[in-house]
Amino acid sequence: MTTLPSTTARTIRTASIGGASEPFWLRATLIAISLGFIFIVLLLPLYVVFQTAFRDGVRTYWNALTDTDTASAIQVTLLAVAIAVPLNMIFGFAAAWSITRFEFRGKRFIVSLIDVPFAVSPVISGMIFILMFGADSVLGAWLSTYGIKVVFALPGIVIATTFVTFPFVARELIPVMQTQSAEQELAALTLGASPWRMFQLVTLPNIKWGLFYGTTLCAARAVGEFGAVSVVSGHIRGETNTLPLHVEVVYNEYHFSAAFAVATLLVAVALITLGAKSVAEWMETNKTLEQKKWAMEEVQ
Numbered sequence: 001m002t003t004l005p006s007t008t009a010r011t012i013r014t015a016s017i018g019g020a021s022e023p024f025w026l027r028a029t030l031i032a033i034s035l036g037f038i039f040i041v042l043l044l045p046l047y048v049v050f051q052t053a054f055r056d057g058v059r060t061y062w063n064a065l066t067d068t069d070t071a072s073a074i075q076v077t078l079l080a081v082a083i084a085v086p087l088n089m090i091f092g093f094a095a096a097w098s099i100t101r102f103e104f105r106g107k108r109f110i111v112s113l114i115d116v117p118f119a120v121s122p123v124i125s126g127m128i129f130i131l132m133f134g135a136d137s138v139l140g141a142w143l144s145t146y147g148i149k150v151v152f153a154l155p156g157i158v159i160a161t162t163f164v165t166f167p168f169v170a171r172e173l174i175p176v177m178q179t180q181s182a183e184q185e186l187a188a189l190t191l192g193a194s195p196w197r198m199f200q201l202v203t204l205p206n207i208k209w210g211l212f213y214g215t216t217l218c219a220a221r222a223v224g225e226f227g228a229v230s231v232v233s234g235h236i237r238g239e240t241n242t243l244p245l246h247v248e249v250v251y252n253e254y255h256f257s258a259a260f261a262v263a264t265l266l267v268a269v270a271l272i273t274l275g276a277k278s279v280a281e282w283m284e285t286n287k288t289l290e291q292k293k294w295a296m297e298e299v300q
Helices: 006-018 024-053 058-066 068-101 107-114 122-133 138-145 154-165 167-179 183-190 195-224 227-233 243-252 256-299
Strands: none
Touching (some): 058 256, 068 107, 068 154, 068 195, 068 243, 068 256, 154 195, 154 227, 195 256, 227 243
């Protein structure tokens, strides 16, 4: 009878008791690398942002947040988000519904097109809109005859923001709706429910957390967008600067505490997004577990 080495026997015994298990040193190393990476890439920059923001005192911090240019940047940012996010919600739901509920030629091509903003540099997309709506373009010249200014104005910022953020809602809803069959929706229609009633009582409850998650990511990306907006905005201080652009302007003027004070607003948006993401994932997990429990009870 062959006797296994003690180390091998211990490894087999551990695997048989608790499943596949790695050596302690390997687990400790991987955990240390993960925590170290999180500290260097995430926690340390957050500390630097807030430490620099309050370095010159609370009064300087408050003055930076209540400055007229900061207020204008907040207003432009909120307006762009308030227009771009609802547009992306409508597009995202329409695209997800079409892709998951209908069969038609070119569906895969449309799915690929949704990912274009992920593949194209935001700066390049901004330059494209300059070429489309600039004063030297045919479309831009035609719009200017009616007094409509797109580039270096709020409409250009909205268009650029909408472009770079439109995949988020669709990309969250498509897998959610693919995992859910259309049987409940067809049953509601068969029982006489109107399409709007069916959407309210059947479709929306099933996709609400995916829609919430995608919308939250879309809004956070819209608030923090820099590249495309930087190209089309013209950097007109107090008029077309968004929060990220305003941070750059103040930083380039060597007002570091003020720049990081405004940056804390963007950090707050990121933290709120993280919290909303956790809530959405938790609710979706609970919903999935409840559905599995209900299915098992039905089988029994």
